[in-house]
Amino acid sequence: MPISIATEPDRLLPADPGTRRIARGLLDLVEQLPIISPHGHVDAAVFADDLPFRDPATLLVTPDHYVTRLIHSSGVPLERLRIHENSSARDVWREFCAAWPLFEGTASGYWLRSEFSHVFGLEDELSADTSDASFDTIRARLAEPGFRPRTLFTQFNIEVLATTDDPLDDLAHHAALAADESFPGRVLPTFRPDAYTNLAHPAWIENVDRLISTAGDGATGYAGYLAALENRRQYFIDHGAVSADHGVHTPRTLKLECSEAEEILTRARRGERRDGDRERFEAHMLYEMARMSVQDGLVMTIHPGSFRNHHLPTFEKFGADTGHDIPIPVSYTEAIRPVLQDFGTAKNFHLILFTLDETVFSRELAPLAGFYPAVHIGAPWWFLDAPDAMLRFRSAVTETAGFSRSSGFIDDTRAFCSIPARHDASRRIEASFLARLVAEHRVSESRAAELIVDVVDRAPRRAFKL
Known part of the structure; x- marks a missing residue:
């Protein structure tokens, strides 16, 4: 597939000419709106330090588990996709280019092709034969002043970008950016307490000891x-x-008596966990986090349903987030009920529920969001943030919950340069879905024009209190 596909104006829009015309008109209304990215994993230091990106491999390949997992599935060892004393950035890029045909039809292939064309100006399709030329082209671009992170932030038309941060992070980079009047956007921290609430985390005891000694107001236990x-x-x-x-195994919530929670915490800090302690304590702390969100106003987002580090040899050698997390089925209706019983109608409580199990969208999340004022439906996430899955999501939730109860698009990425392509794909999918409703005389064209602006721009602002 030629790289020029990425410049096709009607990419991802409906094949039917009449419906495509409607979709193009709707897309025109939102294509240039600023990007709101309220959940992601780009480090704030990238913008605070504003250092040049090193090379194509470390920017686009090695940190992106979407990319490395697919290449690894073809039999390429992960060692060859990492830079070390026997493998340079150019070597990694050659492996990637040789594997480029594997990405046809994938969401990653769509985003990457868009990046190569729109961000880096590549004209030739990637291949083993063009790997060195493309490496040199991108590396030269990265050395230009216009490719510094802050400049790209502005060029990408990003208004808000949220990071994901450890509770004990001093947030110095965020503070520096907020105080810098020359930086036009907002880079917001996000409180991520998993390493302090999951008893199975390898550093949990140390983390909790530091947490209590640092911020416990002198209280113990x-x-x-x-x-x-x-x-x-x-x-x-x-x-x-x-x-x-909250990145949890399941969305189960549980309201324990303080005495039981105290007993589990005390045992766990001594390294004496009993069967069921991890599950009960994590479920209880998810309830406690909801209680705190009602009190302090932080939007609560729950990302469950991933079997983390499925392949232990890979985890032991390369660590977490290296491509071997696998989705599992989840169920929300009973699991989240303790929180919704107490807080589902609480004023100003926003609870955004995500899933990797798309059967949950129509079966549970849309009905929950269609009743509880607190509940918002999280956008297709991780394995589901692909064009066809996004269309399935919109079809699954809209008939029950309408357009107003979703979070807006969430890119959830570490790959900074893919953010514009991801948001562009989402906007095209929303235009395509609405165009079909217009063509079927289910929604008027004027109302569709209002709806697409709402789902692209107002929904994330509303759900995340921006």
């Missing part, structure tokens, strides 16, 4: 633990945070 979490949440709010994110 469970009281100091809760106080420290509340204090750190406030610290994040003072530094611009609007949300707290």
